[in-house]
Amino acid sequence: MAILGIVGSLLPSIANLALISIPINEAKIAFNRMFEFTSIEKEKEEGVSIDEIKSVSLTNLSFRFAGRSELFSNVNIKIEKGKLTAIVGESGSGKSTIGQILQRFYNFEKGTITVNNKYQLSKIELQSYRKLIGVVPQGIIIFNGNVIDNILLGATETTENIISFLTEYGFEAYFNQLPQGLATIVGEEGINLSWGQKQIIALARVLYKKPQFLILDEATSAMDRNTENFSMALLDKIKPNCAIFFISHRLNTLKKIADTIYVLENGTLSTTGNHEELMETTNFYSEYWQD
Ligand SMILES: Nc1ncnc2c1ncn2[C@@H]1O[C@H](COP(=O)(O)OP(=O)(O)O)[C@@H](O)[C@H]1O
Ligand SMILES: [Mg+2]
Structure with missing residues (x-):
């Protein structure tokens, strides 16, 4: 009876111990991925600088x-x-x-x-x-931002300039069809x-x-x-x-x-x-x- 009692109280702890192996394995995979990433050879940066491609x-x-x-x-x-x-x-x-x-x-x-x-x-x-x-x-x-954010990708530009670029190239007509035009939030991974x-x-x-x-x-x-x-x-x-x-x-x-x-x-x-x-x-x- 006493033994059963002890086993009964130990069981949850043993179950917990088994569950610990899941995060440990996840950590191991994450570590391996990180190792793979950090061991990628760095791109060569030196060389001849060019300013045109013909x-x-x-x-x-x-x-x-x-x-x-x-x-x-x-x-x-x-x-x-x-x-x-x-x-x-x-x-x-x-x-x-x-x-x-x-x-x-x-x-x-x-x-x-x-x-x-x-x-x-x-x-x-x-x-x-x-x-x-x-x-x-x-x-x-x-990216989850508006249309302009997705075109500029962080480049600083005046609204005037980006709009004149879009008009000159004829893109404006396409983006105007979106619910809020250029200000339309496109959603995570462009879900919208x-x-x-x-x-x-x-x-x-x-x-x-x-x-x-x-x-x-x-x-x-x-x-x-x-x-x-x-x-x-x-x-x-x-x-x-x-x-x-x-x-x-x-x-x-x-x-x-x-x-x-x-x-x-x-x-x-x-x-x-x-x-x-x-x-x-x-x-x-x-x-x-x-x-
Ligand atoms: N990083 C990679 N490692 C190994 N095989 C790859 C890799 N990327 C593409 N492949 C394989 O190379 C072949 C050509 O792929 P891909 O250049 O994308 O063909 P296409 O653009 O003509 O459809 C495919 O069989 C593809 O599975
Ligand atoms: Mg292809």
């Missing part, structure tokens, strides 16, 4: 993720100011990875990337390069917005930066036809002062606007040309138009 050339570029087989090889692409250069291909073919390599997120094994026909991308001072480029990534990040609306904010955000090299990764994929036409016309307008790299698996937009289309197929570039040239052979691009 061209970016990829020559015989091959890439694999650590422990994976080669994603693509012998990729040759020339991106130039004044032109819209597009890359198309099935999902998973490596288009976004090329966009990320151009942002210097990954090192590559073979080949070169040359800026202005002069400097190896890896030898350029990262800050000076990043100042000149603008990116709309596939996964847009929207459609994906197409997030994309138009992302486009305004990147163009506000007046980039010289623009990387757009499926940046118009969720826009309705009119909004997409508006965006493409806008790209055409800024093109004389910008090198545009347009990643897409939606092909109908490219017919009129792309100067050169690269087709990434079976781990390499299979064909290159403008719409008419690509239509002359059978490839991922021309097959789309035949369906």
